[in-house]
Amino acid sequence: MSLSRRDFLKFGTATTTGVAVGANGLDLTPVEAVATSLRIKEAKVVRGVCPYCAVGCGQLIYAKDDKIIDIEGDPDTPHTLGRLCPKGAATIQLSNNPLRPTKALYRAPGSDKWEEKPLEWMYEQVAKRYYDAREKYFIEKEKTKEGQEVLVNRLEAIASLGSACSDNEECYLLSKLNRTFGIVYHEHQARV
Numbered sequence: 001m002s003l004s005r006r007d008f009l010k011f012g013t014a015t016t017t018g019v020a021v022g023a024n025g026l027d028l029t030p031v032e033a034v035a036t037s038l039r040i041k042e043a044k045v046v047r048g049v050c051p052y053c054a055v056g057c058g059q060l061i062y063a064k065d066d067k068i069i070d071i072e073g074d075p076d077t078p079h080t081l082g083r084l085c086p087k088g089a090a091t092i093q094l095s096n097n098p099l100r101p102t103k104a105l106y107r108a109p110g111s112d113k114w115e116e117k118p119l120e121w122m123y124e125q126v127a128k129r130y131y132d133a134r135e136k137y138f139i140e141k142e143k144t145k146e147g148q149e150v151l152v153n154r155l156e157a158i159a160s161l162g163s164a165c166s167d168n169e170e171c172y173l174l175s176k177l178n179r180t181f182g183i184v185y186h187e188h189q190a191r192v
């Protein structure tokens, strides 16, 4: 069968409509709506803002028995009208995620094993290594090609890689810390 471009578009539209109506010809939209309303029935709802980026999409957070059971876009948010991007739509996993590590894990240099360590020990190690690396490798002045000495205040011995799971405030604090130390290798995972 040969299809013209126009036939192809008509065929595509008909197929999409068929999928929306359902394989057996039934419109499933009301059923889905009832299923959703049953799930959140009697849940307490609070308004929130997605923590991930500066778009600041409004969210409705549903909780039951001290547990978050659903997070969806808030239709009253004027700039998003209830929409969330895939990352924002998955924010419930910040709270409910059996795969999320809850203990600090450390792998010593040269080791092939992870060990559980107390969080306080981890904080101390990170602070100590940041401090030691800065003391040892900080570059205060540098010579230009012309031999002129200029102030650079730069640290090249530490690279900082942000995470897509860091929220706005965490990113802000990490940037401030890195700039204070003179770190120039300051990257974000989404750009790598």
Ligand code: SF4
Binding pocket: 050, 051, 052, 053, 054, 055, 056, 057, 083, 084, 085, 086, 087, 088, 089
């Ligand atoms: S839902 Fe997506 S676009 Fe909106 S604030 Fe969250 S991360 Fe940003």
